[in-house]
Amino acid sequence: MTKTFGAALVGCGSISGVHLKSFAGLELAELKVVVDTDEELAKRTAQQYGCDYLTDYRQLFHREDVQVVHLCTPHHLHAPLAVELLAAGKHVLTEKPMAQNKQAAASLLQAAAQNPNVQLGVIFQNRYNPASQRIKQFLDSGELGKLICMKGLVTWYRNENYYITPWKGKWETEGGGVLINQSIHTLDLLQWFGGEIASIKGSISNDSLEGVIEVEDTAHALIQFKSGVRAIFYATNAYLQNSPVEVELVFEQGTLYMRGDYLYLRKGDQETMLCEPRVNDLGEKSYWGVSHAVQIRDFYEHLAAGKPFWIDAREGVKALTMVLDIYESSRAQKAVPFLV
Numbered sequence: 001m002t003k004t005f006g007a008a009l010v011g012c013g014s015i016s017g018v019h020l021k022s023f024a025g026l027e028l029a030e031l032k033v034v035v036d037t038d039e040e041l042a043k044r045t046a047q048q049y050g051c052d053y054l055t056d057y058r059q060l061f062h063r064e065d066v067q068v069v070h071l072c073t074p075h076h077l078h079a080p081l082a083v084e085l086l087a088a089g090k091h092v093l094t095e096k097p098m099a100q101n102k103q104a105a106a107s108l109l110q111a112a113a114q115n116p117n118v119q120l121g122v123i124f125q126n127r128y129n130p131a132s133q134r135i136k137q138f139l140d141s142g143e144l145g146k147l148i149c150m151k152g153l154v155t156w157y158r159n160e161n162y163y164i165t166p167w168k169g170k171w172e173t174e175g176g177g178v179l180i181n182q183s184i185h186t187l188d189l190l191q192w193f194g195g196e197i198a199s200i201k202g203s204i205s206n207d208s209l210e211g212v213i214e215v216e217d218t219a220h221a222l223i224q225f226k227s228g229v230r231a232i233f234y235a236t237n238a239y240l241q242n243s244p245v246e247v248e249l250v251f252e253q254g255t256l257y258m259r260g261d262y263l264y265l266r267k268g269d270q271e272t273m274l275c276e277p278r279v280n281d282l283g284e285k286s287y288w289g290v291s292h293a294v295q296i297r298d299f300y301e302h303l304a305a306g307k308p309f310w311i312d313a314r315e316g317v318k319a320l321t322m323v324l325d326i327y328e329s330s331r332a333q334k335a336v337p338f339l340v
């Protein structure tokens with residue numbers, strides 16, 4: 001049976017396996033081709049997944065058997081490649097962040113708006129984690145009363161070896177450090193839970209990798225929401241452990257506490273566990289979140305139904321803007337208004 005969508009993946013590095021393995025469970029899509037500038041890697045990946053390989057993504061423009069392209073390239077290539085692929089009539093599912101700076105983000109927003117016949121999706125798989133979904137239900141139902149404040153903590157470890165990859169650790173290609181790469185997921189959850197942001201004050205530093213990376217390994221921020229809710233946020237790559245991400249939401253009538261994939265509800269001295277981890281069969285590291293396959297399936301289901309995908313360019317730019325505002329605030333040493 002012919003599947004509805006033929007797919008390509010560009011960038012056969014660390015994260016690619018999580019995307020590539022997801023095709024085995026998809027009825028709607030079939031992997032046709034992988035692309036990497038490293039020909040040996042492209043060839044090896046193609047052999048492993050039983051598809052064609054290419055070394056130049058531009059050769060995808062005229063492949064009629066490819067309707068959807070997954071972008072798993074370095075950050076600075078997401079926006080320019082997505083802009084060209086959208087213009088060539090391909091749907092694009094890009095890894096986070098959708099761009100590495102505001103100018104690139106603006107070009108992608110414009111391309112998405114100018115090509116309404118194709119869709120752009122941005123990977124933020126942690127929105128699909130059962131714990132995140134359950135938190136969203138509490139927010140929507142209002143059963144714990146009003147949200148008062150939140151905190152987000154990311155304490156991970158990335159040493160010199162991680163930054164051997166040439167595009168990482170540099171402003172021009174990675175666009176930042178712990179904020180734009182590792183903790184953008186947690187910023188995205190905070191904005192998804194908290195609603196519209198009024199302003200952000202933050203600061204960044206390089207605490208453990210001076211002389212190794214240009215970008216920050218540590219950051220903190222105070223995020224002021226229009227509703228009056230306040231969030232505090234801390235992220236570092238200088239811990240010696242990849243601890244589970246922690247997010248806490250304090251409501252009038254209880255506190256939700258997410259630690260990795262676990263979710264607890266505290267009311268007075270009583271604590272109840274609400275969610276346990278989903279089984280991870282894609283080889284995803286647990287601290288990344290385990291919902292890539294769920295988001296990828298959801299993207300194809302939206303395409304098949306002809307419905308706009310909900311984590312699009314306008315949605316993906318929110319967490320990116322938080323990241324870029326923390327950089328700006330750190331430089332200016334004052335709060336910056338949040339404008340998306």
Ligand SMILES: NC(=O)c1ccc[n+]([C@@H]2O[C@H](COP(=O)([O-])OP(=O)(O)OC[C@H]3O[C@@H](n4cnc5c(N)ncnc54)[C@H](O)[C@@H]3O)[C@@H](O)[C@H]2O)c1
Binds near residue numbers: 012016074181
């Ligand atoms: N969602 C998540 O939890 C998660 C986790 C890890 C990585 N990521 C994201 O995935 C993306 C890739 O990260 P990675 O760690 O896999 O990087 P990587 O360096 O391991 O892989 C990138 C690959 O892209 C290839 N490449 C570079 N330029 C190319 C071009 N012009 N055309 C084709 N291929 C090209 C490289 O040769 C390399 O194989 C990044 O955006 C990263 O933030 C997301």
